[in-house]
Amino acid sequence: MTPVVLEPARNLPHNRLITAIDTGDAARAHELVEAVGPHCGLIKLGLEAFSALGPAVFAASGGYPVFLDVKLHDIPNTVAGAVRALLPCRPAMLTIHAAGGAAMIAAAREAAENAGDARPLLLAVTVLTSLSAGELSQTGVAGGPRQQVLRLGRLALNAGADGLVCSAAEISVLRDAFGAAPVLVVPGIRPAGAGHGDQARVATPQEAVAAGASYIVVGRPITQAADPAAAAAAIAASIV
Numbered sequence: 184m185t186p187v188v189l190e191p192a193r194n195l196p197h198n199r200l201i202t203a204i205d206t207g208d209a210a211r212a213h214e215l216v217e218a219v220g221p222h223c224g225l226i227k228l229g230l231e232a233f234s235a236l237g238p239a240v241f242a243a244s245g246g247y248p249v250f251l252d253v254k255l256h257d258i259p260n261t262v263a264g265a266v267r268a269l270l271p272c273r274p275a276m277l278t279i280h281a282a283g284g285a286a287m288i289a290a291a292r293e294a295a296e297n298a299g300d301a302r303p304l305l306l307a308v309t310v311l312t313s314l315s316a317g318e319l320s321q322t323g324v325a326g327g328p329r330q331q332v333l334r335l336g337r338l339a340l341n342a343g344a345d346g347l348v349c350s351a352a353e354i355s356v357l358r359d360a361f362g363a364a365p366v367l368v369v370p371g372i373r374p375a376g377a378g379h380g381d382q383a384r385v386a387t388p389q390e391a392v393a394a395g396a397s398y399i400v401v402g403r404p405i406t407q408a409a410d411p412a413a414a415a416a417a418i419a420a421s422i423v
């Protein structure tokens with residue numbers, strides 16, 4: 184099997200907290216970014232915000248580095264075109280689905296190279312953190328999330344992804360297999376006592392960082408808090 188050889192990631196924020204701004208309301212997005220921006224490394228704009236507002240959503244980012252989480256998944260030519268179309272927005276990180284396969288990931292990487300030094304890091308989503316082992320098996324995948332994340336992770340990194348999106352439960356198996364270089368971005372984060380909502384494979388911020396997460400993604404526990412700035416500041420302080 185081809186070994187995974189990765190370059191160290193460039194110019195990434197030291198603060199490991201990424202706040203997910205999941206709203207289609209531009210004014211609310213602005214308000215949230217203003218509150219949490221100073222307390223996190225990146226702002227995550229995802230499908231809800233991008234579907235509602237389009238590339239104009241970047242205006243809500245307040246100049247903070249953006250993790251654009253649109254999880255591209257299509258034939259290679261279409262994904263390459265979408266990546267090229269997104270480059271003028273200058274996302275720092277961009278997601279594609281690892282399950283799209285090696286040719287799709289390689290096409291995304293080649294397209295991203297058009298940005299030169301401003302190339303976004305390509306992160307491959309492995310198994311969504313909302314999927315339990317039981318739900319994953321209903322999709323026809325045997326062996327459980329850890330095995331599937333490792334399998335898709337190897338495929339994605341070999342095909343040109345810079346990093347992976349996974350749950351905290353899979354970090355150790357990925358670090359054992361691929362070492363320190365891949366950027367591991369970990370959603371499904373819940374501070375102790377917080378409701379899980381639709382997330383199935385969850386961990387606290389401290390557990391995820393201790394396990395080797397490069398970044399943690401936190402949405403509702405911050406954005407639905409009475410004081411989002413204080414919630415973000417507390418989480419950021421707890422993972423230094």
Ligand SMILES: O=c1ccn([C@@H]2O[C@H](COP(=O)(O)O)[C@@H](O)[C@H]2O)c(=O)[nH]1
Nearest residue numbers: 203229310311312370371400401402403
């Ligand atoms: O496997 C994945 C991939 C992406 N996400 C995204 O992260 C945030 C999590 O939000 P919470 O409110 O903290 O649950 C959300 O934007 C998802 O689209 C994920 O949860 N799991």
